[in-house]
Amino acid sequence: MVNIALVQPTRNLGIRYTGDLGLAYISAYLKNNRYRVRTFDASSSYSTTSAAKIAMDIADFVPEHILVKVWGFDYKSPNWIIEALKGKVKRKTNFIIGGQTATIRPEKSLNLTGADVGIIGDAIPLIYSVLHGEMSKKGVIYNQNGEVINNGEAELNPDNWPTPDLSDIRIRENGTAPLVSSVGCNHSRCSFCFLKEHPRRIKFRSIEKVVNDIESINQRWGIRHFYFYDDNFLNDPRRAEELAEAINEEMSFSFESRAESVLKSEKYLQRAKHKIRRIDIGVESFLSSQLERWVKGTTPQTNLDAINRLIALGIIPGMYMISADEQTDLNELNQTIDFFKENPFILFFLRNINRFQDHEQGPKEYPKYINVFQFALSEMASFFSKRYVLENILARIKRDKSLESLGSFGLKEQTKNYLNSIISLVRLVEEGSKNEEEAKDEARVLGIELAKNLQSVNSSLRD
Ligand code: B12
Ligand code: SF4
Numbered sequence: 001m002v003n004i005a006l007v008q009p010t011r012n013l014g015i016r017y018t019g020d021l022g023l024a025y026i027s028a029y030l031k032n033n034r035y036r037v038r039t040f041d042a043s044s045s046y047s048t049t050s051a052a053k054i055a056m057d058i059a060d061f062v063p064e065h066i067l068v069k070v071w072g073f074d075y076k077s078p079n080w081i082i083e084a085l086k087g088k089v090k091r092k093t094n095f096i097i098g099g100q101t102a103t104i105r106p107e108k109s110l111n112l113t114g115a116d117v118g119i120i121g122d123a124i125p126l127i128y129s130v131l132h133g134e135m136s137k138k139g140v141i142y143n144q145n146g147e148v149i150n151n152g153e154a155e156l157n158p159d160n161w162p163t164p165d166l167s168d169i170r171i172r173e174n175g176t177a178p179l180v181s182s183v184g185c186n187h188s189r190c191s192f193c194f195l196k197e198h199p200r201r202i203k204f205r206s207i208e209k210v211v212n213d214i215e216s217i218n219q220r221w222g223i224r225h226f227y228f229y230d231d232n233f234l235n236d237p238r239r240a241e242e243l244a245e246a247i248n249e250e251m252s253f254s255f256e257s258r259a260e261s262v263l264k265s266e267k268y269l270q271r272a273k274h275k276i277r278r279i280d281i282g283v284e285s286f287l288s289s290q291l292e293r294w295v296k297g298t299t300p301q302t303n304l305d306a307i308n309r310l311i312a313l314g315i316i317p318g319m320y321m322i323s324a325d326e327q328t329d330l331n332e333l334n335q336t337i338d339f340f341k342e343n344p345f346i347l348f349f350l351r352n353i354n355r356f357q358d359h360e361q362g363p364k365e366y367p368k369y370i371n372v373f374q375f376a377l378s379e380m381a382s383f384f385s386k387r388y389v390l391e392n393i394l395a396r397i398k399r400d401k402s403l404e405s406l407g408s409f410g411l412k413e414q415t416k417n418y419l420n421s422i423i424s425l426v427r428l429v430e431e432g433s434k435n436e437e438e439a440k441d442e443a444r445v446l447g448i449e450l451a452k453n454l455q456s457v458n459s460s461l462r463d
Pocket of ligand 1: 007008010019020021022023025026067068069070071072073074096097098099100101103104119121122123124156180192193194195229230231354
């Protein structure tokens with residue numbers, strides 16, 4: 001059997017995530033074709049250990065081909081790993097790069113990483129030929145006698161992909177499996193987005209295949225919740241509706257979407273709401289000046305309406321924001337703070353707040369007040385989310401006198417135990433078999449322990 005190493009070389013992402021989905025599709029394809037595959041993910045198991053250890057582990061696996069991901073405009077990590085490995089593996093070992101950055105900057109990626117071959121776009125229809133030394137297909141770039149031969153791009157087509165191999169993906173404790181059901185976005189104009197520079201044709205994976213992915217992942221790993229990493233899951237609400245209908249009642253899913261697509265998908269969301277856990281919206285800002293500058297194609301009102309619509313439907317709305325670009329002044333920051341003072345509850349749904357960065361040029365110098373603003377906003381967000389979580393949990397306990405309905409919040413065992421003890425105390429007082437004052441004292445102690453656990457409740461709710 002031929003050994004193939006798949007490498008996600010970027011370390012210390014600082015964000016918890018499930019692992020590299022692109023590599024999981026490639027791994028499945030290769031395993032189906034009888035290769036022995038191992039994934040080495042520098043962002044997970046290696047993030048706290050020596051980086052050199054990855055190179056040693058890869059070399060110990062004795063791979064004939066090493067596939068290295070290039071994304072997020074990070075050329076240094078793939079280069080480091082390739083250079084570190086060159087002296088440790090057999091001379092004829094093939095270094096093949098691919099991924100989002102290798103797709104939009106193929107020549108630069110090949111040059112800066114030191115790889116032999118690159119795949120531009122969809123790896124699935126190409127990888128087998130490349131492993132067999134066939135370089136003529138569209139989507140391949142390689143060095144030949146000092147000259148770079150670029151055959152153009154292979155468009156992504158998720159309908160040709162296998163069910164991803166999640167054995168090397170860190171499936172979260174709350175059991176979410178990543179999947180793709182479509183690629184492309186019907187807007188493709190946001191000034192900060194990869195798709196503005198490099199639009200993708202919208203392509204869907206057939207509904208039967210997505211349903212089959214869900215069922216086989218469920219059978220193999222027992223997972224019942226899925227996250228669709230589509231660019232804009234609600235590009236076509238009718239298709240989303242068909243997909244939701246076809247998915248088994250016991251499964252649930254989450255995805256990312258535009259605010260305005262959420263509003264246009266009213267009927268779909270009504271019908272599918274019991275299967276949807278959360279929708280993460282690229283809100284970016286609540287100011288018209290910023291939304292216009294970033295060509296988001298939404299208004300502050302659209303953003304607010306979409307979030308409120310989801311709350312009304314019982315779907316958790318997540319929101320991604322960009323705090324500032326180089327043109328952001330104190331006036332804009334103050335307006336954002338004022339917005340949150342008026343709508344503090346919305347802060348609970350903040351998933352991530354980024355600065356607008358040109359990653360290719362490296363981080364820009366921002367005025368100091370932008371750091372202060374970021375800090376203020378995340379403090380406000382954590383205050384409101386803690387309060388919200390507690391209020392929400394207590395309201396549900398009062399209503400149901402059980403923890404059943406909190407299942408979807410993915411509470412940790414420890415937290416559930418405290419809550420169950422509190423519920424028992426409430427019942428004992430109601431039955432008259434426990435003195436109320438005594439119960440209150442015990443509840444207070446449990447409450448303190450519960451509060452200590454709130455941070456973990458909070459993070460599990462946000463995952
Ligand atoms: C999940 C996700 C993340 C996760 C995990 C990323 C990961 N490694 O999987 C997290 C949260 C960590 C993340 C972080 C960031 N992300 Co991000 N993220 C995504 C998202 C939503 C999904 C990626 C995905 O899994 N797609 C599905 C897979 C199947 O598609 P794929 O990766 O393209 O895979 C196919 C091909 O590219 C190829 N392929 C993929 N990998 C490899 C590897 C090899 C060796 C080969 C040969 C081929 C190959 O084959 C696959 C099948 O055909 C995309 C948007 C999107 N919808 O794609 C953005 C996206 C990838 N992220 C992006 C960016 C900018 C970032 C950040 C820089 C954001 C930030 N502000 O910090 C950071 C990067 C940090 C860093 N590098 O230091 C950009 C990338 C732009 C670029 N040119 O690389 C995207 C495209 C978003 C956008 N629309 O602009 N991200
Ligand atoms: S809506 Fe999202 S995927 Fe579409 S162009 Fe804007 S940022 Fe990119």
